[in-house]
Amino acid sequence: MHKHQIVTVATFLCFAIMTGNGWAGDKASVEMGKKLFSDPTLGGAGNAKTCATCHPDGKGLEQAGMNENLGEMISSCIVGALGGEALEAKSEKRESLLLYIKSLEKK
Numbered sequence: 001m002h003k004h005q006i007v008t009v010a011t012f013l014c015f016a017i018m019t020g021n022g023w024a025g026d027k028a029s030v031e032m033g034k035k036l037f038s039d040p041t042l043g044g045a046g047n048a049k050t051c052a053t054c055h056p057d058g059k060g061l062e063q064a065g066m067n068e069n070l071g072e073m074i075s076s077c078i079v080g081a082l083g084g085e086a087l088e089a090k091s092e093k094r095e096s097l098l099l100y101i102k103s104l105e106k107k
C-alpha cells in the first residue's frame with residue numbers, strides 16, 4: 001500500500017466513525033424521538049407495544065409539549081403503559097422523545 005492510500009483509508013475510517021454510531025449519532029433529535037416512539041424495545045419492555053400503539057402518529061399529544069411535567073409523563077407511560085424501565089432524566093433517548101413530542105404542537 002502506498003502512503004497516500006493509507007492516509008485515504010484512515011481519513012475514511014475517521015469519517016465513518018464520526019457519522020456512524022459515534023459523536024454525530026449521540027445527539028438527541030426529533031428524528032431519534034420519532035423512531036423511539038415506535039420502537040418496541042424502548043425501556044427494555046419485552047412486549048410489542050410502542051408509544052404509537054396508543055398515540056398513533058403522536059395523536060392526542062399536540063398539547064403535551066406545553067406540559068411542565070412532560071418528562072415525567074413520558075416516563076410514566078414507559079413504566080405504566082409499556083411495562084418498561086424509566087429513562088434517565090437527561091438521557092439522549094428521553095431528550096429525543098421530548099423534542100419529538102414538542103415538535104407535534106407546531107403542526
Ligand code: HEC
Binds near residue numbers: 063
Ligand atoms: C397503553 C396505552 C399507552 C401507551 C403504550 C402509551 N401511552 Fe401515553 N398516555 C396514555 C393515556 C391513557 C394517557 C392519558 C390520557 C391523555 O392525557 O391523553 C397518556 C398520556 C401521555 C402523555 C401526556 C399527555 C398530555 O396531554 O399531557 C404523554 C406525553 C404521553 N402519554 C407519552 C407517551 C409516550 C412517550 C409513550 C411511549 C413511551 C406512551 N405515551 C405510551 C396511554 C398510553
